[in-house]
Amino acid sequence: MSNITRRALLGTGAAVALASPALAFPDRTIRIISGFPPGGLNDVVSRAMAQALTPILGVSVVVENRVGAGGSVGGTAAARSAPDGHTLWMGIVDTQAILPTAMRALQYDPDRDFAPISFVANVPFAFISGPSQPNIRDFRALMAAGKARPGVISFASWGVASTSHLAMERVLRQQQVEMLHVPFTGQAPGMQAIIASQVDCMALPAGGAEGAWRAGQLRVLAVAAKQRVPLYPDAPTILELGGTLDAGLWKAIYAPARTPAPVITRLNQAVHEAMRQPQFIEVLRLQGAVPEPSTPEALAELQRRERAAWGEVVQATGAYLN
Known part of the structure; x- marks a missing residue:
């Protein structure tokens, strides 16, 4: 191979590397969409995540509240955003596992329209x-x-x-x-x-x-819960009382579908680092929860199981929204 050919190929490789989503990301402010009002639990956790992510990613991370229809307004906005990693979605059990059955006119599909990043916590x-x-x-x-x-x-x-x-x-x-x-x-x-x-x-x-x-x-x-909550040490779990319910208001973070895999990997790493920060841990402690980082694959599997379980309850009770 001649030097000219080698230099040409190296130059092409460098150009591809510079264009890599992982290297170009992030290059501007990142927003986390919350489907619920300011001051509520989802907003509090979203803002704690944004604060922790800002120094890790080196850009401002802000929260945008898109409220309405049980969180589906925010979910629709997030699903329709550019798949470049600069828009994230703080989904919860309602938006990812309940609404797909309860709301027949839902404008997004949690499995098809979102790329899982990491589970965050179960409150x-x-x-x-x-x-x-x-x-x-x-x-x-x-x-x-x-x-x-x-x-x-x-x-x-x-x-x-x-x-x-x-x-x-x-x-x-x-x-x-x-x-x-x-x-x-x-x-x-x-x-x-x-x-x-x-x-x-x-x-x-x-x-x-x-x-x-x-x-x-x-x-x-x-x-x-699986075990007693430190906030209420005298309150037994449903499991202790002979029931089988281990359920909570779980939260997880997503990007729009088709976000490049290198960007998802970077976000997963950043979110896990954010969840190790003392301030973030304290926010969850006050809610009776702890950080629970996961792989994207584990989150996707949990979402499928939860969607089936909650869907059965919606159908059995007739709790439809439209």
Whole structure:
């Protein structure tokens, strides 16, 4: 091979290398789309992730709230974004596993339209009750009351087909109990209704109940987790009580489909590094959760399993949104 030919080929290789997505990425601000309002759990975790990623990736990482339709407005916006790694999506169990069955007019498909990057965390659910039922001091008493008075004991949620709604439905189906579902427009209104004795109980992310629990305004009866949650050391798990529910408001980070594999690899590494930062760990601790990094392949498999499991509950309860 002549020197001229060798130099020409080397030059071509250098040009290809410079054009490589991995080397060119990132070259501008990255946005993480959250499908829920500022101040909520998804927003808090998204902002903690953005803050941790900024020094790691060397560019500004910001959160953009695209709110509406149970998170599907944000999901649609993220799915339709350029697949270059500069738009990320903080998906949750609702948007990735429940809405595909509950919302017939959903404008994206979680399996087809997103490239998984990493699982982030599973925020366990706490089952709470308030002053309306002073004799209900533990989870078994709640189930017994439900069996004794079918359709009379009420439970709040932050909307039809939300995780809060369906987590309770899964428990009630296991226990063969019928309760009255009272949907609200958000977690906070549902909690206020319980504190005001308008509704009897609710399933919500563990960290969301801590303030009212410490103030003595409600009781934490049980948690849906593999082991007890440090926030509520005296609250047994559903598993301890003989149930099978280990469910929470899980969160994971995605890019639009067709994002180049080298970019996904870089983002996976960066997200895992972000999840090791003390500030990020503390944000999750306050929610009763810990970071759970994963491979893209493991996230894709979990999403498929969760989509099937929650889809069965939607179909069994008729919790459709359109």
